[in-house]
Amino acid sequence: MQMKQKNLHQIVIVGGGAGGLELATKLGDSLGRKGKAEITLIDRTRTHVWKPLLHEIAAGSMNPDKHELEYLAQAHWHHFHFRLGNMDGIDRTKREVYIGANYDEDGAEVIPRRTFKYDTLVIAVGSTTNDFGIAGAREHSIALDTQDQAERFHRRLHNALVRAQTQAAPVQAGQLEVVIVGAGATGVELSAELHNTTRELAAYGLDKIDPDKDIKISLIEASDRVLPALPPKLSQAVDYELRKLRVHVYTGERVTEVTQKGVHTHSGRFIPSALVVWAAGIKAPNFLSELDGLETNRINQLVVRRTLQTTLDDDIFAFGDCAACPWPGHAETVPPRAQAAHQQASMLCKSLKRRVAGKPLLEYTYRDYGSLVNMGRYSTVGSLMGALSGSSMYIEGMFARLMYKSLYKMHQMTLHGFFEVFLQTIARLITRRSEAQVKLH
Template identity: 45%
Template sequence: MRVPDQKTQIVVVGGGAGGLELVRKLGARYGRKKHDIILIDRNLTHIWKPLLHEVAAGSLDANLDEVGYGGHAVRWGYRFFQGSIESIDREHRTITTAPLLDERGEEVIGRHTVRYDYLVLAIGGISNDFGVPGVREHAMFLEDRPQADKFRQKLLNACLRTNHQHHTGNPDARVRVSIVGGGATGVELAAELYNAARALRHYGLEVFDETKLEVSLLEAGPRILPALDEVLAMTAREELEKLGVKVLERTQVVRLEDRAVHTGDGKVIPSDLIVWAAGVKGAEEIKTMSDLALTRGNQIIVRPTLQTETDERIYALGDCASCILPGKERPVPPRAQSAHQMASLVFTNLVRAQAGQPLKEFSYHDHGSLVSLSRFSTVGSLMGNLVGGRMRVEGRIARMVYMSLYRMHLIAIHGWWRGITLIVIGHVNQIVRPRLKLH
């Protein structure tokens, strides 16, 4: 029970796009007088997940684009606590965070209990390995900034090694990268790698360029980019193949080994680096966190109001949530625009719940899909009333719309004034900062 003069405590776990937007809105709405808004995340900073492929390739310096939770919290009237959720006690309305350890395994912050009146889970998802042997041991993932930084360092080491081998008489040396999963992440990473490779000769690798790079993109389905229509997917494939990407559709991966990808048709693809970008599921720890109803893929089942099926005081949004709307057979897709729309509805429903008003149901609006092939091209489709449905876009127009998505994200988490200021600063940084981040 809440003490009469005690502040209403709203706890948001996960500082991704949806979670960070939500605490900004809650902080701006309520402030600190009668509410205590708390954001919990294991990291100290936020980076927009659709940018991670650029961080991995070295095309983007995350230090210039990340958002520090501490400073953001002070600005918008909420509190930030660093930690990872370990368990939920629904009876006493508390959550427990796991001990925070440093790189030596020494405890920095002990196990902590946090009370809540309302709890929002925005903990994201992880790549679905579909039970393929060797994935967790031999593949790399792009789920957060540390993983992207790790990939960038391994990529640079491989490029340096290949550059040295060319100097010492091995002209056939190549950097071989296999990307499993032909969705947006896999396609965008493949193109970004060639953009980075073209620039490396200006950073001390005199004989290294895109011809020393071999990228294989493997997709188990009939075509890459299933979220786009067939014409756009074919356009993207043609652009990738022009760059030098080997696109392998209808190719199922059955096993990974160190430096090798085994496919269902018996082929073995030698690989210096393997990236797994196939599918999304909930994290394994969700199963032991509480008794919330879950899907087979560990996603939290929510009602159309985005309250969990098990507890009306607990909400879930983004990749960790499974929301099947009335009249639909499949859940809302795990996309950035879904998280943004869910965050808006959770904010509205938290306000209405505290006012004793009936909650609203979620309505997903598909605004289309855009895929950036680095500076080479952009393809996608937009949903709009002006065209009466879906409209294909390519080239500069598509690139402009793609870039506007990030600008909208900045405004969503910073507000209009600061968001526009950061957009202007971003344009200046593109001119003055190095093309590649190699450290």
């Protein structure tokens, strides 16, 4: 890593999710490589995995070792610094970011508490699952906010199957039932992936388990339909596919309590389950509401202007799920979606180059290009927005699946370039033929 140069504009990006890492890579390749600014990316983990893939890691249809990216390597290749740590405060007067000490699994300090100076601070820490204070939700369910959580769920699922295979007694009610709370994109995609991978796992020598009888997947949604934020036609198509897969769909059911034995709803229904995934709603991390007086909303998002600058400090920007950005012509703010974070990262890259050069900033306008929902090998459906007319076109099948896969490829190409992604894709197509189609441990 290059030595620090004096008087360079210091851009600190906190959060190495899809948007933050794309922004650091683009700025590193431009301002960093040319010596016009020093770019520092801070994240609490050592590796990056694209968040929309977490449900596949949880289900076991994807091996994270083959898709995670090491921040230190990316920083070395693309002319920015990476620093491991968790931001826990800032001083806006001194323009300093505070990063808490880092500890290993034994509790020994690895990295002491540190302070970083900034001229421009960009906060892109994403979102976490919102349990709405439901009794037992935090203690007895697993969210899918991080790779660690996804891998933890997969281990528990695999252990449950192995336990059922080796026990003398028959499978008990709820023992191999997975309850997913929240029928948004994550909940829907996870339920379809689990239908496939649990059957794949059972086929690898777990002959005492009858997938159709013993393994059950339930999806609970408080709204009157699955995918309530998406067009009704899309919801209807997905609901039909889920029921074909024998997923138990409960709409209009509000969860009131989660226990070790299962889930209670407001109607008095009880669904027994040893594995509960909470995917109902999001909020920004709690510490943002105490960040040296910056304005936040009721779900802890930093309130920003269309320039993506925070309302009370022009030197601090925020984007992605952790930011509440105006959406002209709409009562609500820009929705917390991957396409919004990608668009904002692209605009911020241009804006921060202009800021370093002393030019006016750009303003962000959200463009909705539609929605795609992938149900594994069974189906992919979606709606594409017409760029000129504003109307939507319903798509499904192979074309929709290719469009869905292209979203991840676009993210990879932003980070690595076309040629490297092309070679990686060919290599995975070749090696996949000699590998198990599901993670077996």
